[in-house]
Amino acid sequence: MSKKSIKYLIGGVLILAVALGLFASISSDNLTYYRTPGEVLASPEKFSKERIRVMGLIEKGSVTWEPAQTKLSFRISEDRQQFLTVTYIGAKPDMFKEGQGVVVEGKVEGESGFVANQLLVKHSEEYKVDPNDHSQNKEKYFRSMGAQ
Amino acid sequence: MIVDLGYFALLASLVLTFYGIFAGLSGVHRNSTNLITSMRYSILAVFGLVLVAYICMTWAFISSDFSVQFVANNSSTDLPIFYKITAVWGGLEGSLLLWQIILAFFAAIVAFRYKDTNRETHPQTLIVLQFSTLFLLFLLIGWSNPFARMIPIPGEGRGLNPLLQNPGMVFHPPALYLGYVGFNIPFAFAMGSLLAGRKNDDWILTTRRWTLVAWFFLTVGMILGGNWAYVELGWGGYWAWDPVENASLMPWLTGTAFLHSVIVQEKRGNLKLWNMLLIISTFALSILGTFITRSGVLNSVHAFSKSNIGPAFLVFIAIILVFGYILVYKRQGDFGARLKPKGLLSKENSFLLNNVVFVAMCFTVFYGTVFPLLAEGIANKKISIQAPFFNSILLPLGVLTVFLMGVTQALGWRKTSPQTLKRNLLIPAGISVAYMVLTPILLGGGMALVILSGVSLFALLVNLIELARSYQASLARTDLSSRFKALLRDRRKRGGILVHLGIALMMLGFSGNFFGQETAFTLYPDQIKSFAGYQLLFKGSKEYQALNAKHWAAELVVLKNDQELSTLYPAKAFYPTRPEPMTEVAIHRTLSHDLYLSLASLNEDGSATLNLFYNPMVNFVWASLVFYILGMAYSISYKPVQKRLGHLEE
Numbered sequence: 001m002s003k004k005s006i007k008y009l010i011g012g013v014l015i016l017a018v019a020l021g022l023f024a025s026i027s028s029d030n031l032t033y034y035r036t037p038g039e040v041l042a043s044p045e046k047f048s049k050e051r052i053r054v055m056g057l058i059e060k061g062s063v064t065w066e067p068a069q070t071k072l073s074f075r076i077s078e079d080r081q082q083f084l085t086v087t088y089i090g091a092k093p094d095m096f097k098e099g100q101g102v103v104v105e106g107k108v109e110g111e112s113g114f115v116a117n118q119l120l121v122k123h124s125e126e127y128k129v130d131p132n133d134h135s136q137n138k139e140k141y142f143r144s145m146g147a148q
Numbered sequence: 149m150i151v152d153l154g155y156f157a158l159l160a161s162l163v164l165t166f167y168g169i170f171a172g173l174s175g176v177h178r179n180s181t182n183l184i185t186s187m188r189y190s191i192l193a194v195f196g197l198v199l200v201a202y203i204c205m206t207w208a209f210i211s212s213d214f215s216v217q218f219v220a221n222n223s224s225t226d227l228p229i230f231y232k233i234t235a236v237w238g239g240l241e242g243s244l245l246l247w248q249i250i251l252a253f254f255a256a257i258v259a260f261r262y263k264d265t266n267r268e269t270h271p272q273t274l275i276v277l278q279f280s281t282l283f284l285l286f287l288l289i290g291w292s293n294p295f296a297r298m299i300p301i302p303g304e305g306r307g308l309n310p311l312l313q314n315p316g317m318v319f320h321p322p323a324l325y326l327g328y329v330g331f332n333i334p335f336a337f338a339m340g341s342l343l344a345g346r347k348n349d350d351w352i353l354t355t356r357r358w359t360l361v362a363w364f365f366l367t368v369g370m371i372l373g374g375n376w377a378y379v380e381l382g383w384g385g386y387w388a389w390d391p392v393e394n395a396s397l398m399p400w401l402t403g404t405a406f407l408h409s410v411i412v413q414e415k416r417g418n419l420k421l422w423n424m425l426l427i428i429s430t431f432a433l434s435i436l437g438t439f440i441t442r443s444g445v446l447n448s449v450h451a452f453s454k455s456n457i458g459p460a461f462l463v464f465i466a467i468i469l470v471f472g473y474i475l476v477y478k479r480q481g482d483f484g485a486r487l488k489p490k491g492l493l494s495k496e497n498s499f500l501l502n503n504v505v506f507v508a509m510c511f512t513v514f515y516g517t518v519f520p521l522l523a524e525g526i527a528n529k530k531i532s533i534q535a536p537f538f539n540s541i542l543l544p545l546g547v548l549t550v551f552l553m554g555v556t557q558a559l560g561w562r563k564t565s566p567q568t569l570k571r572n573l574l575i576p577a578g579i580s581v582a583y584m585v586l587t588p589i590l591l592g593g594g595m596a597l598v599i600l601s602g603v604s605l606f607a608l609l610v611n612l613i614e615l616a617r618s619y620q621a622s623l624a625r626t627d628l629s630s631r632f633k634a635l636l637r638d639r640r641k642r643g644g645i646l647v648h649l650g651i652a653l654m655m656l657g658f659s660g661n662f663f664g665q666e667t668a669f670t671l672y673p674d675q676i677k678s679f680a681g682y683q684l685l686f687k688g689s690k691e692y693q694a695l696n697a698k699h700w701a702a703e704l705v706v707l708k709n710d711q712e713l714s715t716l717y718p719a720k721a722f723y724p725t726r727p728e729p730m731t732e733v734a735i736h737r738t739l740s741h742d743l744y745l746s747l748a749s750l751n752e753d754g755s756a757t758l759n760l761f762y763n764p765m766v767n768f769v770w771a772s773l774v775f776y777i778l779g780m781a782y783s784i785s786y787k788p789v790q791k792r793l794g795h796l797e798e
Contacts, residue, residue, distance in 0.1 A: 018508055021541075030537035034530035053532055067670040067751040091668040091748030091759050094382075094731055 032105060037077050037084035040108065047108045054105075054114065059083055060098045072119070076102060085113035095121040151216055154204025155295040161197040161252075162285045164190045165278055172275040184271045188259040191274060194281065195249075195256040202249045205236055205294055214305050217298040218242060224307035224725045226696045234318040235308045240442050240457070241294035243321055247438075248284045250322075250329045255281060258333060266337075266354055273340030280332055283464050291457045307725025310697070316376035323369030324396060328434040330362025331403060335431040335472075338424055342475045347482045352410045352423065357784055363407050364780045366400050371773055382731040382746035384666055384761035386769070389538045394517045395437035398510050402430040405506035412499050415561060421476065421483035422503070428472035433510070435465050440517070493564040498556040505549050512541045543596060547603050550655050553648050554607035557614050576609035597662035600655065608652035615645045636785075643783030650775025653768050660741075660765030668748065670757045676707075680762040682736075682743055683707040689750050690717065697721040699732065702747050702756040706736050718747035718758065742766050 034053045056076030062083070063074045072092055075083040086104050096102070096119075104116035168190040175183030207213075209232045214220040222238045237243040255277045262270055288294065311317065334355035341351040373396070374386035387393060406426040412419045439461035516533045523529050558564070558572035584602035587593055618641065622634030669677055671686035678684075687703040701719035705712055716734035723730065736743040744761040751757060 014504075018511070030533060030540065032532045032534065034532065065749075065751075067749070067753070067755050067757050070668045070670055070748075070757055089668075091757050093748075095728055 034103075038079065038082045040084055040114065041082050044108045048110075049107070051105065051107055053103055054084060054086075055101065055103045056084065057101050058096075058098050063098060065092055072096075076104070086116055087113065088116045088119045090117075090119065093119060093121045150204050150207050151213060151295050151297075154201040154208075155289075155293070157197040157201040157204070158285065158288055158295070161194045161201070162282075162289055164194050164197070165281050165285060168194070169275055169278045169282065172271050172278070176271050176275075187271070187274060188263065191252075191259040191278065192256050195252040198245075198249050198252040201295075202236075202245060205242060205245055206233055208295075209233065209235055212305065214303075215297050215299075215301045216294075217296050218294045220298060220302050220305045222305070222308050224305040226724055227308055227313075228695055231308055231313055231318075235312075237321050238308050238312050241288070241292045241296075243325070243442075244284060244287055244292060245294050246322060247325050247329060248281070248288060250325055251277075251281055251284065251332065254329060254333055258336070262354060266350060269337065269340040269344040269346055269351065271340075272343035273336045276336040276339045276343070277332065280336075283460075287457055287460060291460060305725070307723060310721065310723045310726055310730045311380055313695075313723075314376055314380050316372050316379065320369055320372040320376055323365045323372055325369075327362050327364075327366025327369055327403075328399065328438065330358055330365060331399065331427070331431050331434050333358040333362070334406075335427050335468075338427050339472065339475060342424070342479050345479070345482075349413055349417070349420075352413050356410070356414075359403075359407055359410065360780060360784055363400075363403050364776060366396070366403060367776055368773065370396050370400060371770065375770060378766070379733060379735070382733045382759070384664075384744050384746070384759065384763065385661070386766070389516070389535050391517050392441050394513045395440040398513050398517075399430050399433040399437055401506050401510040401513065402426055402433060405503045405510075406430055408499050409503050412496055416496060418496060419500070419503075421480070424472075424476050424483070426503075426507075428468065428476070429510075432465050432468045432472075435461060435468065439465065493559060493566070493569065495556060495559045495561045495564075498552055498559050502549060502552045502556070505545050505552070509542055509545050509549075512545070513538070539596075543600065546655070547600055550600075550603050550607045550652065553651065554603075554610040557610050557645070557648075572613075573610065576606050576613065579609060580606035594662055597659050600662070601659040604652050604655040604659065608649060608656070611645050611648045611652060615642065615649070618642055618645070639782045639786035643779045643781070643786065646775050646779030646782060648779075650772040650779060653775065654772040657765045657768030657772070660763065660768070663764055665762040666760065668757065668759050670751070670755050672753075672755045677760070679760055680743070681708060682713075684745075684760070686756060688754070689756065694721075697723045697730075700729075700750060701732075702750060702758065704734075704745065704758075706743065716745050718745045720747060720750065737767065739767065740764065 032051055032053050034055060035047070037054055037056045040047055040052070040054055054076065056078050057080075059075040059077060059080075063072070065072050070089060070091055072088045072090070073086065075085050077083045088104065100121055103118075103120040104114065105118035105120075106114060106116035109115045168187045171183045171187040171190065174180070175187060205218075208216050208219050209223050210229065212219070212223060212225050212232075218239060218241045222242070223232055223235045227235065235242070237246040255274070258277060259274055262273075266273070334351070337351040337355045337358075370393075373393070377388075378384075378386040406423065409419045409423050409426060413423050439458060442457065442461075516537050520531050520533055523531050554576065555569075555573065558569050560568070580602045583605055584598050587598050587602075618638055619635075622637060623631060665680055667679060671677055671684075673686055673688045676683050676685050683706075685705040685707060687705060690701050690703050692699050692701070699717075699719040699721050701717040704716045704718070706714050706716060714736055716736060718734040719732040720729040721732050731746050731748075733744060733746040735745070742761070742763040744763055746759045746761075748757040748759055
C-alpha cells in the first residue's frame, strides 16, 4: 500500500469514528422527543422517567399563577379534547397567555401531572394589532397576564 | 415616485449585471481588453444604481411612506429617526438590500483595485462575483422586493419590532453581512484562479486582508448578537445553541480554519487543495446561515421573518458547491505540496490539527442543527437537540484548540526541538497545571470549569509572554522616535497574538457559565432577597417614559454588607405599536461578575416576580472585542511581502 493511500485510510477512519461518535452521543441523553398531550395522557407512567417535550395550546381559564411560590399551572391540549395539566416552577414568560402555543419540557410526576422545568412560549410571527389602538395600560396588561 | 426610482434602479442593475457577465465571458473568450474594461465599468455602475436604490429605501423609511409594504411592516411614525434609518435592515427584504449594497461596494473595489496586480485571473474573479450579485438581485426583484406597494395604504405602520430597537441589534446585522460578503471575495479569487488555470498562490496573498476583514466582522457580529441577546431577551445568557446562532458559528469555524491554513500555504506552499475546499465551504455555509436565519425553516426565536425564498437559497448553495468542487476536481493536478514538514513538532502540523478540529466542530454544529430537521422529514419524529449535545462535543474540542493556540506560539516551521518547547512553555504550563490542581481542592468547581479555565489561562499566559518579549525588544531602544517606530514592527505577529489573547479571554468568560447561579422569586414592597452575597430591597413599582415606550418598572436597591451600591429598574416596556410588553433587564455590573435582574411580572397585589442571575466573568467576553480590534488593526496594516513561493523555489 502506498504512503498516500495509508494517509487517506487513516483520515477516512478518523472521520468515520467522529461521525459514529456523534451519532452515538445524539441517540442517548442529549436528545429530547416531542410528544403530544394525548400520548402522555394515554400512558403517563411511561413518561415518568424519560424527559420529554410536549407542545400544545393553553386552555382558556386554566391558568393559575401563584406569585409567592412562583408557581404556574395550566392545561394544554392539541385537539381541545385531551388536556394535560402542567405545573411549572419559575417566573411567567412575557408572551404567556391563554390560547398561546407553548412547549414544556419535563417529566410526569405522579398526581401533580406534568412537571416542567422549561417553558417556551411560541413566538407568533404575526403581531395582529390595530395600529391606531395606543391604549396600552396596566389593566390590559393584567388581563393579558391571565390575572383574575 | 422616489420609491419607483429605487425599484427602477434595481431593475437597471439587473440588466447591467447580465451585460457585465456577458461582456466578461466573451472578453475572456476573445481575449478582448475592451470588453473586460467595459465589464469593470458596468460593475461600478451597478454599485451606483444599488446605492440609489438603498437611498430611496432609506428615504421611504424617513418619510414614513406606508404605501411601501416593507416600510409599513417595519416602521411607524413614532419611531426615533435613528431607528427609522436602521429599520431598513429590520426585515428580510431590507437586509437583502443591505447585503446587496455591501456586495456591490466590494465588487467595485475589486474591479478597480486589482486590475493590474492580478491581471491573469481578474476577469474570471469578477465574473464569479457578478453571479452572486445576480442571485441577490433576482431575490430583490422577484421573491422579496422591498419596494412592493400595498393597497390600501395604512395610516400607521406596524412599527419596528421592539426587540430590534437596541444599539446592539442595529450593528449586529451589518457586521454579520460584512463578514458573510467578505468571504465572497476570497471565494471569487479562488474560483477565478482555478478558472484561469493559474497554479500560483496569488489569490491567497491578494485576499489576505479580505479574509481578515471578513473574519473580524463575523466575530464582531456574533459578539454584538450575543450582547444583544443578553441585554434584550432577559433569560440571563448570551448563547443558547439556537439554530440561528449555530448558523453564524459554522462559517466562523471554517473561516477561522481558513485564516490559519492560508498562512501555511503562503509560507510553505502546502494545503493548497485544503484551502480551496475550505473557502468553498465557508462561503456556502455563510449562504446557508442566511438561509436558516431568513427562511424560518428551523424553529427559532431569531428567525424574524418567514418567507418562501428558501428554495432559491438552497439552489444557490447547490450551485456554489457543485461548481466549486467540480472546478477543484478538474484542477486537482495543481495542488502539490512544496515544502513538507520534517518533524512531528512543527507549525505546519499544529495548524493542520487545528484545522481538523475546527472542521470537526463545524461538522458537529451542522449535525446538531440539521439532524432534527432530517428526523422530522424522514422518520416523522419530532425531536430537539439542545445544549448538552453541543457542550459535550464542542467543549473538549474547544479546549483542544485553545491548548493549540498556546502551544503553536512556541513552535517553529518545519521542526521544533523539544528543548525550545520546554523553554517557552514551562512557566505557563506550570502555572496553569498548579491552578487546575489547586482550584478544585481550595474552591471546588466542576471538571469542565477547571479544565476550560485552566487551559485558557495557559494560552493567555503563553501569548502574553510572547507579546511582552516582542515589545521588550522594541522598548530597549533609547530615543523616543525609534521606540515609536519599533512599536509598529512585527505587526503580523503582534496582531495574531493580540487576537489570540482576546480568544483566551473570551474562553475564560465562557467558563464563567459553569458557576453562575439563578433563581426566580416574588417580593412584596420593603422585602429583601439575599443572593450571591448581595441583598436586594424591593421598594415598589414606578412608571416612566423613555423614548417611544412607556416603562413600568420595579425599583430595587442593591446592597452588599448593608452598603447601598446601586438602584436597579428592571421593567416592562409598552411600545405603542405592540400588544405585548417587552422585558427590559437591569444589570449591576462589576469587573468580575454581573448581577442580572429581569422583571417577570408585576402582580396585582403589589408584589413583583423577578428572575435573578449571577453571571461570573461575563464581561470578559465583551472585553475580548478590544483585543480583536487592536489585533486586526495590527494585522491589516501589515502588507505581506510579494515573494511568491513559485519564484522562491525555482
